[in-house]
Amino acid sequence: xxxxxxxxxxxxxxxxxxxxxxxxxxxxxxxxxxxxxxxxxxxxxxxxxxxxxxxxxxxxxxxxxxxxxxxxxxxxxxxxxxxxxxxxxxxxxxxxxxxxxxxxxxxxxxxxxxxxxxxxxxxxxxxxxxxxxxxxxxxxxxxxxxxxxxxxxxxxxxxxxxxxxxxxxxxxxxxxxxxxxxxxxxxxxxxxxxxxxxxxxxxxxxxxxxxxxxxxxxxxxxxxxxxxxxxxxxxxxxxxxxxxxxxxxxxxxxxxxxxxxxxxxxxxxxxxxxxxxxxxxxxxxxxxxxxxxxxxxxxxxxxxxxxxxxxxxxxxxxxxxxxxxxxxxxx
Ligand SMILES: C[S@@+](CC[C@H](N)C(=O)[O-])C[C@H]1O[C@@H](n2cnc3c(N)ncnc32)[C@H](O)[C@@H]1O
Numbered sequence: 422x423x424x425x426x427x428x429x430x431x432x433x434x435x436x437x438x439x440x441x442x443x444x445x446x447x448x449x450x451x452x453x454x455x456x457x458x459x460x461x462x463x464x465x466x467x468x469x470x471x472x473x474x475x476x477x478x479x480x481x482x483x484x485x486x487x488x489x490x491x492x493x494x495x496x497x498x499x500x501x502x503x504x505x506x507x508x509x510x511x512x513x514x515x516x517x518x519x520x521x522x523x524x525x526x527x528x529x530x531x532x533x534x535x536x537x538x539x540x541x542x543x544x545x546x547x548x549x550x551x552x553x554x555x556x557x558x559x560x561x562x563x564x565x566x567x568x569x570x571x572x573x574x575x576x577x578x579x580x581x582x583x584x585x586x587x588x589x590x591x592x593x594x595x596x597x598x599x600x601x602x603x604x605x606x607x608x609x610x611x612x613x614x615x616x617x618x619x620x621x622x623x624x625x626x627x628x629x630x631x632x633x634x635x636x637x638x639x640x641x642x643x644x645x646x647x648x649x650x651x652x653x654x655x656x657x658x659x660x661x662x663x664x665x666x667x668x669x670x671x672x673x674x675x676x677x678x679x680x681x682x683x684x685x686x687x688x689x690x691x692x693x694x695x696x697x698x699x700x701x702x703x704x705x706x707x708x709x710x711x712x713x714x715x716x717x718x719x720x721x722x723x724x725x726x727x728x729x730x731x732x733x734x735x736x737x738x739x740x741x742x743x744x745x746x747x748x749x750x751x752x
Pocket of ligand 1: 591592593616617618619620621622623637638639640643664665666667682683684685698
């Protein structure tokens, strides 16, 4: 069993993404989940920080965590470090005291402590559930202990859309783009299509997880800009064409997943009716792939159903006061 430390504030979204690279992902407290198995893709997740080999869970106090570790079977040897976290600041646990007390348990069991380059890192994660209706939220708290197994690659956090050779306002964050391509099935040896690629942010993340990205956009400026971004920022194969998302120039069933961020209602560049465009793009997506993720400033879930897709999950992500992004994952 694994312990997952989720990222962001929306656990339901993080768990949906994590489920693309882990099995039986189950929430246990704010920002924490367990999983039965881990796949190779875990490292590429945008909304997870780490996975650990779960030792056990108990109440969210240092004493309970110490008792749990005392009683645990520790099937490893070498040097250790303890990293304690108050996940999202939901508990009032003193994490330094937790690290000292848990470290002492490990020393008593014969381990040496090496804070700089330990053979094993013990994660001690303290969190309360988000259930505000609980009479005493502290009672619902969890302390979870586990040996660190894998950390996700956070490099995308340093790569802002504004740093790319071609940038336009409204570009999606690399973290969200990464999650969307994961939800659409991106992994090595897959092909991911964004038929409304804009500045190419979704294509970049598809490429970075090892998929071959294919992008299209109706505007020559976007096609040129995306090509420039991919040329300078991505190793490996990619293809970008100019074309209309309602007539995708690709053979039936020839890509593994489609992701697109539909134009927003307030954008003026859209010729024709936005509803018709998205409906047509969804129908075309269904012709070329068996899974898709559609994003917009309104929910396109109903339109997706009308195009024959089955809606797997929907999410809302508030960007700022006047923009909420609606996400539908469809099969
Ligand atoms: C919301 S933007 C995509 C933004 C992109 N995710 C990014 O981060 O840069 C929507 C894109 O759809 C394109 N578009 C509009 N109508 C289109 C159509 N009929 N076919 C293909 N692309 C279209 C626009 O040119 C625009 O680049």
